[in-house]
Amino acid sequence: MKTPKRHSPSANAVRRVDPDSREILTGFNNGSRRRLKIRKMKYTCQAKIRIGNDTRRVSPPPEKGRREIHEHVEISLSLATTSSSSSSEEEERSAAEKNDGVLLYGYASVRGSRKEMEDAVSAEIAFAAMERGKCDFFAVYDGHGGAQVADACRGRSHRLVAEEMERSENHVEWDWHRVMEGCFRKMDGEVADNAAVRTVGSTAVVAVVAAEEVVVANCGDCRAVLGRGGEALDLSSDHKPDRPDELKRIEEAGGRVINWNGQRVLGVLATSRSIGDQYLRPYVISEPEVTVTKRSSKDEFLILASDGLWDVMSSEVACQVVRKCLNGQIRRVCNGVGNHQNRATEAAGLLAEIALAKGSRDNTSVIVVELRGTVT
Numbered sequence: 001m002k003t004p005k006r007h008s009p010s011a012n013a014v015r016r017v018d019p020d021s022r023e024i025l026t027g028f029n030n031g032s033r034r035r036l037k038i039r040k041m042k043y044t045c046q047a048k049i050r051i052g053n054d055t056r057r058v059s060p061p062p063e064k065g066r067r068e069i070h071e072h073v074e075i076s077l078s079l080a081t082t083s084s085s086s087s088s089e090e091e092e093r094s095a096a097e098k099n100d101g102v103l104l105y106g107y108a109s110v111r112g113s114r115k116e117m118e119d120a121v122s123a124e125i126a127f128a129a130m131e132r133g134k135c136d137f138f139a140v141y142d143g144h145g146g147a148q149v150a151d152a153c154r155g156r157s158h159r160l161v162a163e164e165m166e167r168s169e170n171h172v173e174w175d176w177h178r179v180m181e182g183c184f185r186k187m188d189g190e191v192a193d194n195a196a197v198r199t200v201g202s203t204a205v206v207a208v209v210a211a212e213e214v215v216v217a218n219c220g221d222c223r224a225v226l227g228r229g230g231e232a233l234d235l236s237s238d239h240k241p242d243r244p245d246e247l248k249r250i251e252e253a254g255g256r257v258i259n260w261n262g263q264r265v266l267g268v269l270a271t272s273r274s275i276g277d278q279y280l281r282p283y284v285i286s287e288p289e290v291t292v293t294k295r296s297s298k299d300e301f302l303i304l305a306s307d308g309l310w311d312v313m314s315s316e317v318a319c320q321v322v323r324k325c326l327n328g329q330i331r332r333v334c335n336g337v338g339n340h341q342n343r344a345t346e347a348a349g350l351l352a353e354i355a356l357a358k359g360s361r362d363n364t365s366v367i368v369v370e371l372r373g374t375v376t
Contacts, residue, residue, distance in 0.1 A: 105138065106345025108352040109365040112308060118143035119306050119365040120154040120202075128162045128208075130174075135210040137161065140222050140365050142203045142306040144269070149191050149202040149276040157206060160186050177290045180206070180217035184275065188286035191276045201269075201276030201284075205236055205304050209369060212295050214302065217288040220271045221307045225315045229298035232319040235291050238310070239273040241265050246272040255283030299371040301326060301344070308364030309355045321354065322347040322368055344368040 111117045120141040126134035137158040143150030160183040167182075168174055184204070191197060203220020216224040218236035226233040239246055242263040250257055250265060250272060258267035265272055265283050277284050301322055309318065324330045325347035348366040355364045 104342045104344045105367065105369040106342055106348045107365070107367040108345070108349040110308070110352040110356060110363070112356065112363055113361040114363055116147060117363055118147040118150055118202075119308075119363040120147070120150040121365050121367055122154045122158060123367065124158040127158050128165050130210055133211050135208050136369075137206070137208055138302070138304055138367050138369055139204060139206040140304045140306050140367060142220065142222050142308075142363065142365070143200070144202065144274075145200040145277075146197065148194075148197045149200050152191055153187060153202055153204055153275060156190065157183060157187055157204070161206070161208065176208075176215045176292050180215070180288050180290045184217065184219055184286050184288045188275045192278050197276060198278045201274040201280075203239075203271055203274050203306075204288075206288075207235075207302060207304055207369075209302065209371070210295075214293045214295060214299075215290065216293070217290045219273045219275060219286055219288040221310070223303075223305060223307075223310050223315070225303045225305075225318060226293065227300040227303070227319045227323060228296060229300075230323070232315040233293075234315055235293055235302075237289060238307075239271055239289075241270070241272045243272070249285075250283045253282045295371075301347075301371055302367075302369040303351075304367040304369075305351065306363060306365045308360050308362035309351055309366055311362065312355055312358040312360045313351070318351055321351055325350060326370060326372075344370045 105123060107121045107123065109117065109119055109121060120143065122137065122139040122141070124137040127137045128135055139153070139157060141150035141153045161179060164179040164182040165174065168179065183206075203222050204218070205220075205222035205224050206217045207224055208215040214226065214235065216235040218224065219239065221238040221240060222236075223238060224235040226235050237243075240263065241247060241250065241257040247257055255266060257263050257265060260267040262270050264270050265280055269277060269280055269284060271284075273285055273287065275286050301319075303315075303318055303322060305318070321330075326343050328343070330350070331346060345368075348368040351366045351368075352364050
């Protein structure tokens, strides 16, 4: 048997990930994309992750039918400490600060051990105009039963939000609840017209970042988290079938929540709200919960991610990781070579990699939006 090549561990924190898939798609706001492919290896891996003063070793469970081999295989993904950012990044940061809206953003998507990638991400800069300047649109869609609904949302949702904003009678004080509810209702209606995707759906978390506020609409178990003043502030609440208010709503509609490999609507779906899933109406609804958060000079960044991340990581830990990336305390290194992505992209990729290391087998998609220096 051929022995896999080992890499010497560095003095910095090292993550060893379960390498089943493993394809990481990263992107950032100059429009370019990078795809990192990691070769398959049939070994049980461990992850050693250091967050602050806490060091944890995580072993993902072996898959059914796989013979467990006690090898520790490091796959060219490590954290490196740095004391200063590169000159090219400083130039990018300086140029971005001259523009309205967000400073920098980046995203990463990982297929995990799923056969298909059913997540979708969307970033539309200056997608709509407001009284105090343009605003930006970010979203993560977590599809299930297929990628059709998530892909449809990626192509249409930002346009529907812009249309609802145009319909508003008051273009100074937006009724964001009406705008977002109208967007999700129309999106769900467009999907419902396609009988071929009756059993396909997608959860969604959408964020509109404006000069004075951050608006988040959530439908399902994706999540939005704001890093503010060293703390983590959840801007959305996961729609799980066993959440007391969701359970009551489902039962009053005549449905049931059944424990079948977790709490599921009718024993089928592990989220209580989504776009699509017409066969589970009226128990699963597409109405979003909307929060409007006033911008503050203490705002650092915004994280949007699918449940592939949140199932294995708390909001607080995710914010610690992103904060360290944006402050230049940790950097991603691939094959011993420094990364030339912006720090928001590095942070998104790092969260996705840690999710793999901690045993997440789901699709995982992450967007990180840097907010520092953008409040006027």
